[in-house]
Amino acid sequence: MIPAEKPSLLLVDDDETFRTVLSRALEKRGFAVTAAGSVEQALPLASANPPEYAVLDLKMEGASGLVLVQKLHELDPATRIVMLTGYASIATAVEAIKLGATQYLSKPANADEIVAAFGHSANADAQFEAQPASVERLEWEHIQRVLRENGDNISATARILNMHRRTLQRKLAKRPVGL
Incomplete structure (x- = not known):
């Protein structure tokens, strides 16, 4: 066999x-x-x-x-x-x-x-229906996206987000719940 x-x-x-x-x-x-x-x-x-x-x-x-x-x-x-x-x-x-x-x-x-x-079919929303993202989580993701778009340059990212550089650094040091 x-x-x-x-x-x-x-x-x-x-x-x-x-x-x-x-x-x-x-x-x-x-x-x-x-x-x-x-x-x-x-x-x-x-x-x-x-x-x-x-x-x-x-x-x-x-x-x-x-x-x-x-x-x-x-x-x-x-x-x-x-x-x-x-x-x-x-x-x-x-x-x-x-x-x-x-x-x-x-x-x-x-x-x-x-x-x-x-075995499951593609359903992107299924993972997230039970618990929508928090405001902190959404902010974190947005900051990460802008940071990547600027080649991880903190100063350029802070300017685009209209935020002081030190404030951005503090936000980056914190991780929202669930990350």
């Missing part, structure tokens, strides 16, 4: 410990896991052998996980993609789903939650 081939899964996360633990857990659940620490490392792996499943971190050194969602979807629209992030927001969830992700989960997510997410 020939053993059934395990479904291929691409795991991309820049946190090496998390990647190793999750990789082992997913292998125990029947997946043939290929792991990478960045979008740049994952692209050649995915191009050589498009995976049936993918688990991608949103925020990594180099390119965003959103870039990889789009590339994987272009390689094979049937790839089931779960986007993981410690920086969940409605905007990034909607963007990930539009680009081809199957589901969007906030960290920490365990292997069982990830495997269950592969």
Whole structure:
């Protein structure tokens, strides 16, 4: 009797410990896991052998996980993609789903939650209906977005937000509940 081939899964996360633990857990659940620490490392792996499943971190050194969602979807629209992030927001969830992700989960997510997410259809609002974002959280996300647009330049960001530089630095030092 020939053993059934395990479904291929691409795991991309820049946190090496998390990647190793999750990789082992997913292998125990029947997946043939290929792991990478960045979008740049994952692209050649995915191009050589498009995976049936993918688990991608949103925020990594180099390119965003959103870039990889789009590339994987272009390689094979049937790839089931779960986007993981410690920086969940409605905007990034909607963007990930539009680009081809199957589901969007906030960290920490365990292997069982990830495997269950592969079976769900894309519904960006489902994760957020129970608890809308607080004003502090929305402000934090807006500041982060403007900061990224200005190449992490605090002074330029403060000018655009019409805020004193020290005030902005204090706000950046605080993290809103849920982050």
